[in-house]
Amino acid sequence: MPKREGTTIAGKRDPKTRVKPTLDEIAERANTSRSTVSRAFSRPDLLNPKTVAQILAIAEEIGYRPNNMARALSTGRTGNIGLLVPDIANPFFPPLIKAIQSQADALGLCLFLGSSGESGARENTLFERLAGQTDGIILASTRLSEAQVKIHAARHPITLINRDMAGLPRVLIDTQAAVMEAVGFLAENGHRHIAYLSGPKESWSNQQRMEAATEACRRTDMRLSIIPLSEPSFEGGEAAAEEAVAAGVTAILAFDDLTAQGAHARLSALGIDVPRDISLIGCDDALPAMTYPALSTLSGLSQEAGRHALKLLCDAIEHRDGSQDMKVVLGARFILRDTAGPAPAGDAKDRDRS
Amino acid sequence: MPKREGTTIAGKRDPKTRVKPTLDEIAERANTSRSTVSRAFSRPDLLNPKTVAQILAIAEEIGYRPNNMARALSTGRTGNIGLLVPDIANPFFPPLIKAIQSQADALGLCLFLGSSGESGARENTLFERLAGQTDGIILASTRLSEAQVKIHAARHPITLINRDMAGLPRVLIDTQAAVMEAVGFLAENGHRHIAYLSGPKESWSNQQRMEAATEACRRTDMRLSIIPLSEPSFEGGEAAAEEAVAAGVTAILAFDDLTAQGAHARLSALGIDVPRDISLIGCDDALPAMTYPALSTLSGLSQEAGRHALKLLCDAIEHRDGSQDMKVVLGARFILRDTAGPAPAGDAKDRDRS
DNA sequence: TTGACTTATGCAATCGGTTGCAAATAACTT
DNA sequence: AAGTTATTTGCAACCGATTGCATAAGTCAA
Missing domain, CATH: 1.10.260.40 (lambda repressor-like DNA-binding domains)
Structure with a gap:
């Protein structure tokens, strides 16, 4: 007793x-x-x-x-939801978390937060732990395999953010068109060789961006160097920037804003001026105006994504039949700010063409 | 049924x-x-x-x-803890949250996260909701009054971060010495009139910083303009910067890094160069190297604070006698980077003195 | 063989609510 | 006044665990 x-x-x-x-x-x-x-x-x-x-x-x-727990025990409804992200400290997520938390709050729901540290194993553990005390879980930018996601989805309501799996409710921020725009901009400004700093393999967003960059470069007849990031962090960006320089590119498209800033730091340290010597474009608009010079990027929409995700999750919890295939796609756009411009004169053989 | x-x-x-x-x-x-x-x-x-x-x-x-909830019902232990912050999107908090979450994870605890949107009322509501399903709650930079905190503490284990109340376990990041250092630096560099952008009234950290700035200015015989921020955000910093300029200061000490960046943005927009025309110093080191030019600031320690807070909370949950007065103080330091330097020549009557 | 101890298991109450069903009471009809 | 229907309430089972106490089985010495 x-x-x-x-x-x-x-x-x-x-x-x-x-x-x-x-x-x-x-x-x-x-x-x-x-x-x-x-x-x-x-x-x-x-x-x-x-x-x-x-x-x-x-x-x-x-x-x-x-007593919430006693109530949950007898009703089967906890009034809690879970949110799993790869890394809270990545500036893409706080606005997303904030949007979800504040909406959950308005609905009288409490929010469990888990940060998996980019590790699938940890994400699984967190999921197990949360599954028992939530009505549903939102997986943002999950690093799990499709198979694993499916297993979890079979036992617990799930909504995905930035992962496209038919049959599961999901919110996608489509950056492909924006990547094309960005690459187009670079092409028009005389760049002939650019780098893409590639994020986690498991990341759907990264796959999308890489594909789009590849395709856009093919179309515009530009050379593309794909440089994998050791990790999607500031430090990862620093290291990758060095490789990009070694490869001789005149522009860098980074997996996200954090890595872009890391790249920026390293470039500056190397005495390379942005955007005079090298153009730099981030992704997610996670550091809207926090940086100087203002980073060119692809618009973020993480807050909208969060709002939609919670709504989809609640729907999924409500009528669990799951008959419909719910999918929300948000379109990102290229935002030109101060870190991208024409290729340096020496490289810009076609510069006058623009 | x-x-x-x-x-x-x-x-x-x-x-x-x-x-x-x-x-x-x-x-x-x-x-x-x-x-x-x-x-x-x-x-x-x-x-x-x-x-x-x-x-x-x-x-x-x-x-x-x-089933966690059934177990909790009979044991009285939930295995969950809560964390309440004023604003997840403020860059001071994500590293703190991350530290707490990852340590909680290691202890097998699940974390509830609440963001009060800088509102005491909301914070109270969130507390009530969480109290029933957690073993304890960490209040970071609470905006509640001492009386309210006491009421909650009487019914539920609590640990405070950046709020000094005798009798409650608390972790304090002491920035007073660092503020003195910073002001001293400005004084030595010829500044004679500086501004402090003041954060939320309820914020203990703000009170500390304001006091220290006042005292330091008194000692160094500098003039201090205290400019209250409409809100501790980027936008708040922008607006306050304008007032600081109008007041004619040559240096600005901001409540935190986010407002400092806002101020920076507005100053730049006004054609005022940092640090040539105006020196700018933030607080918390929340954007370590994400900014250009790198922001001078007071070291953050939010991760250490998070770790200590969780430890204190667990202790408090363990032996609830609460006999001892647990208090951890972390000392911040002034970090000189690129945004602070000598006062502009015209104002620097005592410049050669340094 | 029997009493004294261990060791392993089961009974049943309890945590704090929810809810189907039935009983009690009130309100109308005719 | 008797019969019906609506309103209000209470009984008791249930959600899925934990745990004090008691019983059953096993060990061992005398």
């Missing part, structure tokens, strides 16, 4: 020393039954208005708070 | 269609009782090793996961 605070008198807890008021305590004081008190909260329409008023008054007086 | 999935046969659920395996199902298959199965997990030392092995095998086979 659990040890609880509160002295015991004749098998009953002494109300004076009781820590957390329960339904029973209210029932006792109101001289009625547990069921009635319970209904005073959940289905007041079934009760005599006077009774309800009295019960609510007592509840207020003794500071009663319903 | 709750509706659950799974058909019902003679009052018992058909195992074939049962969704989530329970203790009872294992007990049935292992031909033993609930208690034994339960103990196979919690106190295997009390059982016959053979029995334990058999039970674990069956559990594994049918994919059993203990």
